[in-house]
Structure formats: structure tokens, C-alpha cells
Amino acid sequence: MALEQSIKRSIRDVPDFPKPGILFKDITPIFYDQQLCTEIVNGFIEKMQQKPDAIVGIESRGFLFGFLMANKLNIPFVLIRKSGKLPYKTVAHEYSLEYGTSKMEIHEDALKKDWNVMIHDDLLATGGTAEAAAQLVKKLGAKVLGFNFVVSLEFLNGRNKLINHSNNITCLVQY
Numbered sequence: 001m002a003l004e005q006s007i008k009r010s011i012r013d014v015p016d017f018p019k020p021g022i023l024f025k026d027i028t029p030i031f032y033d034q035q036l037c038t039e040i041v042n043g044f045i046e047k048m049q050q051k052p053d054a055i056v057g058i059e060s061r062g063f064l065f066g067f068l069m070a071n072k073l074n075i076p077f078v079l080i081r082k083s084g085k086l087p088y089k090t091v092a093h094e095y096s097l098e099y100g101t102s103k104m105e106i107h108e109d110a111l112k113k114d115w116n117v118m119i120h121d122d123l124l125a126t127g128g129t130a131e132a133a134a135q136l137v138k139k140l141g142a143k144v145l146g147f148n149f150v151v152s153l154e155f156l157n158g159r160n161k162l163i164n165h166s167n168n169i170t171c172l173v174q175y
Contacts, residue, residue: 003043006036007150007173025151025175027061027122040172041068044120044148047170052145053115054078056106058133059085061122065150069120078110078117080133091139095132104129106136113141124149124171127158134165146170 010030017024030036044065054076057066063079070077083092083103090105111117119133124147134144146168152158154174162169 003039004173006039010036011151011173025123025153027150030150031064037065037068040065040150041072043172044069044170045072047148048118048146049168050116050145051075052118054111054142055118055120056080056111056133056137058119058121058129059104062120064122065148066120069118069148076110078106080104080106080136091136093132093135093139095128095135097128098126102132104132104136106140108140111137111140111142115142116145117142118145118148120148122150124152124158124162124169125156127156127161130158131161131165134162138165151175 010033012026012029014024014026051073052075055066055070056078057063059081067077083105086105086107089108091108092103092105094101094103117137119130121130130147137144144165146166147162149171151173152171159169
């Protein structure tokens with residue numbers, strides 16, 4: 001509970017961003033507090049039911065704590081990026097957004113078959129992006145061990161999209 005309160009104290013509310021009526025939860029002030037960053041990484045690792053073979057981070061804020069966790073666990077960190085951002089051969093997955101579609105990619109050689117993979121991002125909202133990441137992990141023959149998020153906007157029911165891949169969903173802060 002202390003970690004959750006520390007994170008909530010650091011998150012800045014930004015009204016009407018990116019459009020009117022949205023209250024944006026800005027996590028960037030967390031990165032000004034290195035002790036809190038360390039506690040967040042340790043908090044995620046302590047909640048892991050088993051050590052993953054790799055951590056996948058979703059562009060772009062999923063790279064921040066995802067890389068730190070992978071480094072501390074001495075396992076590979078794998079990038080999932082928007083279409084056209086990765087330089088080598090990729091596997092892609094197109095998914096629906098509120099208005100239109102988007103596409104994410106992963107390097108075709110980034111994961112080994114049957115690896116247990118933890119998917120990490122900063123925020124769980126509707127679950128669409130994390131669900132697309134899970135599809136990419138599975139396309140490469142790996143397994144989704146679970147999902148990690150710093151923040152979850154529970155009222156958007158994003159967990160509902162993810163439980164088909166894993167019910168191991170860790171959110172350090174819920175709104």
C-alpha cells in the first residue's frame with residue numbers, strides 16, 4: 001500500500017489532455033525520484049509468480065520500467081514498436097482503436113519458441129495495445145506469462161481483453 005500511495009503522490013493530473021474532457025494521468029514526475037523508480041522495479045519483481053524468459057516493453061513508456069526489470073532479472077528485453085520503427089525483419093499485428101486502426105511490430109527473431117514472456121506498459125486503459133502485444137508474442141511461438149502496468153484505469157475494463165491471454169495482471173496503482 002505504501003508503494004501505491006507513493007506512486008499516486010507522484011502522478012500529475014493534467015485536465016483536458018490530449019482532448020477536452022480527458023483527465024490525463026502523467027507518470028513523468030515518477031522519473032524525477034530515483035528511489036521511487038527502484039521501489040517500482042522491485043515491486044513488479046516481487047509480484048512475479050515466476051521469472052520470465054524475457055520482458056516485452058510496449059512503445060514507448062513501456063520501455064522505461066520494462067528495461068530496468070529485465071536488466072535486474074538478467075533476461076532479454078524486447079521492444080514492440082509502432083509500424084516502421086524497427087530496422088530488421090518484423091512480424092506485425094493490426095488492431096482496432098477507438099477511431100481507426102494501428103499496427104505494432106516486433107523483430108521476427110526477438111523471442112524463442114515456448115519462452116514465457118511478461119508484457120509491460122505504463123498504463124492499462126482499454127487493453128487494446130497490450131492485447132495486440134500478446135498477439136505478437138504468440139505469433140512468435142512464445143507464451144504470455146502475464147502483464148505489468150504501473151497504472152490501471154479500472155473503469156475502462158482493460159483487464160477483460162487480457163484475461164484470454166493470462167489472468168496474471170499486475171497493476172501497482174488503480175484509478
